[in-house]
Every structure is written in structure tokens, then in C-alpha cells.
Amino acid sequence: AQKVTQAxxxxxxVEKEDVTLDCVYETRDTTYYLFWxxxxxxxxxxxxxxxxxxxxxxxxxxxYSWNFQKSTSSFNFTITASQVVDSAVYFCxxxxxxxxxxKYIFGTGTxxxxxx
Amino acid sequence: xxxxxxxxxxxxTQMGQEVILRCVPISNHLYFYxxxxxxxxxxxxxxxxxxxxxxxxxxxxxxxxxxxxxDGSNFTLKIRSTKLEDSAMYFCASKGGSYEQYFGPGxxxxxx
Numbered sequence: 266a267q268k269v270t271q272a273x274x275x276x277x278x279v280e281k282e283d284v285t286l287d288c289v290y291e292t293r294d295t296t297y298y299l300f301w302x303x304x305x306x307x308x309x310x311x312x313x314x315x316x317x318x319x320x321x322x323x324x325x326x327x328x329y330s331w332n333f334q335k336s337t338s339s340f341n342f343t344i345t346a347s348q349v350v351d352s353a354v355y356f357c358x359x360x361x362x363x364x365x366x367x368k369y370i371f372g373t374g375t376x377x378x379x380x381x
Numbered sequence: 382x383x384x385x386x387x388x389x390x391x392x393x394t395q396m397g398q399e400v401i402l403r404c405v406p407i408s409n410h411l412y413f414y415x416x417x418x419x420x421x422x423x424x425x426x427x428x429x430x431x432x433x434x435x436x437x438x439x440x441x442x443x444x445x446x447x448x449x450x451x452d453g454s455n456f457t458l459k460i461r462s463t464k465l466e467d468s469a470m471y472f473c474a475s476k477g478g479s480y481e482q483y484f485g486p487g488x489x490x491x492x493x
Contacts (some may be wrong), residue, residue: 295465308470309486310424317480356424362480367412367437368426369482 269359278347279344279380286342286375288357294318298360299333299340300369305353313355313370316340347379383407385485387473393491394463401477402458402488406475413456414474414482417441424472430456463492 268291278284290299301313314324316333324331328345345350357372386405394400406413415427428438430448447459456475460467470489474482 281471302484308489310472310484312481312484315481358424360480360482367429367431368439369416369424370426371424373423 267294267359267361267370269357269370269372271355271375273375274373275376275378277378277380280349283343283345284346284347284379286355286376286377287356288340288342288372290338290340290357290359292359292361294361294364296361298362298365300358300360301331301340301342302358303353304356304374310356313342315335317341334357344377347377349379349381352377352379383430385473385475385483387485387488389488390486391489391491393493396465396492397462399459400436400463400490401469402460402471402473402490404453404456404458404473404475404485405482406456406473408454408476410475410477412436412476412482413448413450414476416472416484418470418472418487419466420469427458427471455491463490465492468492470488 270289297318299316303311303313314331321333330343331343354374354376356374359370401430406437406466413430417427418424426439428442428448429436445461449457468491470487473485476482
């Protein structure tokens, strides 16, 4: 089965704390893509990162970093020194473009609340 | 930078009415999608469209739904007879030669 699990429904942190959002995926495909999106209260989906299954290098972009581990089928997202503006729902998603399907599979999202 | 646009941003309709949600995909993209997100829930795939036909649809996409690309720029989702449970945010997406779908800002549909 193809599935994305975000076990953390809601996380609250105090500003400047680091926070990690977990994403575990299931797929039998060898080639796939993983994504993170941010959904602020305004509702749009803001693209954060795309990672393909052959690239396990961790990535850092400012205060954001991503840890991709195929051995545990995880693609976790860490925000360092969180800010109030980071408050949003974060979705992890899976794309399997060579499997004959065209859809993204989203996780259920993690609501992050950063308190001042 | 090119982007996907959607109109209207918010639509309120009465149960049983027909609604058409409109999307303008990125101009050189060939693959088009609709997703739905019921308030507080995850984003769910509805349908994909390529070469003027549906390439895949989910079990949510029943006979009440239809999609169309009426001209070279628009991509529409029609709900024939809206139900209360159709209230959701609807996202359009398009894809070109890369493996990435570009999402529009969404249309919030409220059925009363």
C-alpha cells in the first residue's frame, strides 16, 4: 500500500525552540519523490522541498532542514529557532511518477503552533 | 514566475446548486489535477487530466463531478448538484516536464 503517515497531529513549542515534524512513508516503488508543504491560516499550499528517492543527502535551507532516511522510510523536517510565523499546518506528500499513477498522496498533516 | 490561478477564491452556494470552479494552469503545462481538502483534514486527490481526457480519478470523483478544458487556458471542475459534504477547499494543480505539481491558491467552497 502507498501511504504517508504524520503521527503528530499537533505540536506546540515556544518561540526559539527547535521542532521536528515526522513523516513516514510506504511505497514499493524504487523511484519516488517526497515533498513538504506548509499551509498557513490563509489556506494555500506553500511548497517547501522536493526530494527524490536516490538522493539521501540531508538538506538545509536557512532555519529549515530535512533528514531523509530510506532505511526507516522517513523524511523528517526540522525547524531551528522556531518563530511565530512558522505556525501552520505542515503536510508531507509522496509522488510515484513511474508507477502509472498521477496523484500525490498526502499525510494528514501536523499543526505547529509557535507561542511567543 | 508563472503560477496557477484559481477563481473564485471563495464560493458560497446552496445545496443542490451547480458550481463551476475555475483554474488557469501554467501555460506550457500538460497535466492538470484537482484535489480537495475538507476543513481540518488532509488533501485528497480527485482527478487528473491529460490530453483532453481523465487519466485517473479517485472514488470521491463520482458522477456529480466533471472536469473540462474548454479552451487553451482554463481547466474547470463542475459539481452538478452540491451537497453539504462538498464544502471544502479545492486545489487545482498543473505539471509540465518536471515531476512537480504546482498548486493554485485554492477555492473555498461553502455549501449551505
